[in-house]
Amino acid sequence: MAAVVVVSVAALTSCGGHASAPAPNxxxxxxxxxxxxxxxxxxGPTGVPDEDTGEIVIPESVPVWDAASRTSAAAAAEKVMTAxxxxxxxxxxxxxxxxxxxxxxxxxxxAYMDPSRIIASQVTGPAVITDESSAYVAHVxxxxxxxxxxxxxxxxxxxAPWLASRFVLxxxxx
Numbered sequence: 001m002a003a004v005v006v007v008s009v010a011a012l013t014s015c016g017g018h019a020s021a022p023a024p025n026x027x028x029x030x031x032x033x034x035x036x037x038x039x040x041x042x043x044g045p046t047g048v049p050d051e052d053t054g055e056i057v058i059p060e061s062v063p064v065w066d067a068a069s070r071t072s073a074a075a076a077a078e079k080v081m082t083a084x085x086x087x088x089x090x091x092x093x094x095x096x097x098x099x100x101x102x103x104x105x106x107x108x109x110x111a112y113m114d115p116s117r118i119i120a121s122q123v124t125g126p127a128v129i130t131d132e133s134s135a136y137v138a139h140v141x142x143x144x145x146x147x148x149x150x151x152x153x154x155x156x157x158x159x160a161p162w163l164a165s166r167f168v169l170x171x172x173x174x
Contacts, residue, residue: 001081025042063135069158070129076101076162077127077140077151084167085120085144102162103154119173120144127151138162146170 049056063069080101086094095114099107124143130150131139138153147170153162 014041019114049055061159063155063158065132065135070132071137073129073138073153073162074127076153076164077138077142078123079129080153080164080166081120081142081144081151082123085118085122085146085149087118087121088118089115091115101164103165106163106165119169120146135168144170147173 002069024134048166080098083094083098086097089097091114096112098110102110122145124145127142129138129140131137135158136154136156140151140153143149149170150166150168151164151167152166153155154165155162
């Protein structure tokens with residue numbers, strides 16, 4: 001019976017097929033475990049290839065809501081809504097102007113939309129940011145000749161452009 005237990009334990013400990021990295025080794029003091037101060041650890045190098053992927057490591061800048069972010073979000077919402085609200089165009093003309101202003105998911109979501117079904121044909125006023133709870137996402141209202149559309153924008157970092165992820169129809173429109 002002891003041989004079966006030893007074989008079972010040996011089999012279970014080798015299931016991963018590869019050795020795992022050693023766990024961090026915190027120091028122990030009389031008051032308990034002391035972990036290293038993460039604020040004192042030197043960050044990894046930037047602009048050099050990652051050892052595993054070969055990709056160049058470039059730190060992303062963290063966005064904040066400031067005057068420049070607000071201005072660029074409002075301008076992006078007006079631009080994408082202007083490109084979207086053109087029901088008289090052929091699909092190819094409409095898509096060529098709209099698609100570069102969309103994020104990847106929105107590009108898939110709107111790729112088969114018929115622009116002739118869009119009820120708005122022009123932007124009629126300035127965009128207004130309605131939700132700033134995340135510096136990565138902006139909810140913006142854009143007035144049009146068919147009512148106020150909501151435009152949800154996102155960006156991957158402070159230097160990335162705002163891209164539309166969704167158009168929300170004016171209230172009461174289905």
